[in-house]
Each structure stands twice: as structure tokens, then as C-alpha cells.
Amino acid sequence: MAAAALACLLSTAPASAQPRLTMQWRALAERLVAQLAPEPGERILLVARPGQFDDLIPPLRYALAEAGAVDLGVVDVMAEPHPEHWDAGPLARSSEAARALWREMLRGSVDGAIMLPGARPDHTVYAALQDLLHEGLGRTIHFHWTQNGSAFPVPGQPMPSPAAVDATYQRAVLETDYAALAAAQDRFVAALRASEVRVTTPSGTDIRFRIGDRPVNLGNGDASKARTDRGVILIDREIELPAGAIRVAPVEETVHGTIVFPPSQWDGRPVADLALTFERGRITGVRASSGQAAAEAELAGVPDEARAFREFALGFNPLLAVPERNPWIPYYGYGAGVVRLSLGDNSELGGQVAGGYVRWNFFTDTTVTVGGEVWVRDGRLVR
Secondary structure: OOHHHHHHHHOOOOOOOOOOOOOOHHHHHHHHHHHHOOOOOOEEEEEEOOOOOHHHHHHHHHHHHHOOOEEEEEEEOOOOOOOOOOOHHHHHHHHHHHHHHHHHHHOOOOOEEEEOOOOOOOOHHHHHHHHHHHOOOOEEEEOOOOOOOOOEEOOOOOOOOHHHHHHHHHHHHHHOOHHHHHHHHHHHHHHHHHOOEEEEOOOOOEEEEOOOOOOEEEOOOOOOHHHHOOOOOHHHOEEEOOOOEEEEOOOHHHOEEEEEOOOEEEOOEEEEOOEEEEEOOEEEEEEOOEOHHHHHHHHHOOOHHHOEEEEEEEEOEHHHOOOOOOOEEOHHHOEOOOEEEEEEOOHHHOOOOOOOOEEOOEEOOOEEEEOOEEEEEOOEEOO
């Protein structure tokens, strides 16, 4: 979609009217299949939540057939929220039994799957597919869109309308230069392997680390069998669209320094000027100008092994960058220049931190230096 056409789609008449967006279902379907790149005869399953992106399913199934894949149809997940009078016990028991059965039914009969918006890893069939991915079998595309609140506010700024979010994501899926995205990520990873990384912000963040030979997850949108079969960790077989970020768990013993957070919530309460100090990857100090007790309360409830640095992520997709006007953070910080400095369990990334706790933290004003070369300056990707 051209920029002018995008602006036209988002234009409004009266100020009170909601922006209008035309979803390009056929184009989205064809892009999903192109990124999955099914080989002739590969068996592909769709997992969907009723009522979400229903209009995408027919053209997606047709695009799979056109590509020579075997369309296995659609498995629905149960929509939430459940009625209040339902007892969670029977649902949990049924789900546990069904997961084992799905796992055996899908083993050897499904080569790939596309997880549509509303489908989550805690849904039974999705969990069964992940079990197989852990075994190195198959691959999936995570077409999550707004799953679990994928768009985030810049502190002090309002969120955009849902139509504006949809328009941004649709453009990113359809217009990303995937070859250029992959090349940029490859260059950055080569630099990471060779040098120490330093991340700083105007508010006082200054943290350093090395990645050594840790696996780096490349969010380049390539969900082909050839790419995913080279995967080292689970998320190398779960390819996200929209695409854009590299993710890595640094070597824990190399992580030293301080992260100063923008205004945020901890333990459900506001905290200002929070600074966490790290030594050898572990949190060793907590201070804040206000709300320190809230931050300490959240961390006190975290398993000891999870009170650690988790992950460094850097976005590369220019179509998901934080807008200069009316800023917000699109799709989990996968836009060019956005940094994620996360806390907690990094086992899914090939790290050594367990405990289950995960907290994502987004930064839009970092400077990222690798071996003396600046890759991000003040939140803008410069290399």
C-alpha cells in the first residue's frame, strides 16, 4: 500500500468519526503463504479463534492450495472470557488429556501451521504443536497482530485508534523488504558476535554485555522449511509476522551496569525513575524517586533464579518504527531503533535463567554501541 493510499484510508470526515481501514485479506493471505513457502505436498493446518480475522481464512486456504500445499483446514480454539459460572477444573482436565491426543494425532501428519489472531500457546492444539516444535518437528507462523496487547504507549502519550494500529501492521506485513531486513539483521549479529554491546539512555541507563555463541533469533519473516530446520531454539521454528526484531539472551556473567526505566507500573503501582543495578546478570540494587516499594514488592514475589537480566532485543523494521508525530510503540517493539531490555526467564532463548517470570521493558531513546560502532543513536537506527 502506497503511503498516500494509507493516509487516505486513515482519513476521517468529522473529528468524532472512527478512522476507516480496508483490510486486504487476499494480499495478507498470499504474503503469509509466501513467507511460509510450503513445499508441494506439505500439510498445513490453521489455528484460529472464532470471530477474529474470519475473513482471512477462505483466501488463506485458497492460497495454500494454489501453492501446492495440502490444506488441512482450521481448528478453532475456545473463545474467552468463559461464562463466570463455569468451573475451571473440568476445562483443565479436558485440555490436558486433549493436548496429549492432539500431539500424537499431529505428529507425522502436519508439516506446518499458521496461528491466527486469538490463538495462544495455552490453547490445547497450539500447546500440542509447540510440543512438537520442541522436538524439532514442523514450523509455525505466529500471525498474532494485536495478541496480548502488542501495541504499547510511549509514556505520557495516548494510544492510537485500533484502525491506526491495523493500518500500521497491514502495511508492515505487505510492504516490508524482507531481504533487506534479513541483511541488516545479519550484519548486526556479525558485529554482536565479535564485540561487547553497550546500551545507554539520557536518563542514565548504562549496561554492557556480550552474547558469545548464544543463539540469536532473527525476526526476518522467513518461515520456510529450509530456514526453520536450521533453528536452534523453539522460537526459531515460530516465525512472527509482522517481522522485525533480533532477540538474544546475553551470557549472564557478562551483564553489568544499570537500567533506568521510564515511568512504569510495578506490582500494579506507578514507579518513577526506577534504576536496577546488575552484576554478572543478577539484580543487585533497586532505587527509585517514587514507588520504590512497589518495584521491590514485585521483585520479592519473583523466584530468586528469575531476578536477572533476560534478553536484549533490537527492532529493525522501518515500517514499525515509533512515529515522530503521535508516538506509540508498534508490535512488541519490532520497529527500527526500539530496544527491549527484559527481565527474568530466558530459557526459551537458550539462556540459563529459569523461574518462569518474564517482564518486557521497552526503550525508545537508547544509544546502542557495538565494539565502538554506533548502531542506534537516541532511538534511531543509524546503520
